[in-house]
Amino acid sequence: MGNQSVISIEAVIDYIESHLDGKLELETVAEAVHYSKYHLHRLFTETVGMTIHDYVQRRQLTEAAKLLVFSDKPIIEIAFICGYESQQSFSLAFKAMYKSPPAEYREERSFYPLQLRFILHRRTTAMEFTIQDIRLAEKKDIVDWMNLMRLVIDGYPVMDEDDYLAKLEESIDEKRALVLREGDILIGAMAFTYSPGSIEFLGVHPQYRNRGLQKLFLDALLETYLQGQEISTTTFREQDKADTGHRDMLLQLGFAEKELLTEFGYPTQRFVLPPKKQEDIQHG
Structure with a gap:
């Protein structure tokens, strides 16, 4: 994978990190970084090991989990802050990943991240290992x-x-x-x-x-x-x-x-x- 594509994916990750409070569809991100959807999808998945959709969802839910444990914001507000349009869609997504509904997770007071911000290396080679x-x-x-x-x-x-x-x-x-x-x-x-x-x-x-x-x-x-x-x-x-x-x-x-x-x-x-x-x- 070339240095250039790593730099491009770094730009994508920067964009995602500063827009976690909105709807981050592949289309929106592709437009922001001037790539075709197809090319971006392939490049991102190859580099990060998951699709943009999965990465975004996991990052948003990690931020939500953090807010549930470390803030007193109401759940509906946390849903909006983390890019969800309703408390119901947020609760379903949250429970699928964290195995308990937001309110219950909040009571446990024990935060763990589902996904952390991705950091890339620019110097990777095709060396064979033994x-x-x-x-x-x-x-x-x-x-x-x-x-x-x-x-x-x-x-x-x-x-x-x-x-x-x-x-x-x-x-x-x-x-x-x-x-x-x-x-x-x-x-x-x-x-x-x-x-x-x-x-x-x-x-x-x-x-x-x-x-x-x-x-x-x-x-x-x-x-x-x-x-x-x-x-x-x-x-x-x-x-x-x-x-x-x-x-x-x-x-x-x-x-x-x-x-x-x-x-x-x-x-x-x-x-x-x-x-x-x-x-x-x-x-x-």
């Missing part, structure tokens, strides 16, 4: 890791940053955190546990996401750290509107669906990669 490029994370990776986490936050419901940071420091101390860098850009990160074997976090920078890096991390895990063990992880349940594709990714990697869970009050599902399946992956 398992050898993946190494154990160090303390100096923490800042970049937290930034990557904010970029892939769509995959992690109910994300609490302080709590996450404490867990990350522990993972690094205990040598169960892996990173993949390209120069000064952290493009992938994985935190895991040894017994039972599980993947706690797997994030790949969206600008690199079509490069098979999830599988590379999984291979590194199977070869070096969790040989012959069953590996489990959790993700969204089927049909969850908040899922931008994380469930499909696990299925593509060979994970099988297990029981439904509720974590931090959020409906999730456990997925497992059995040892037999791992041999197929490694020799396939």
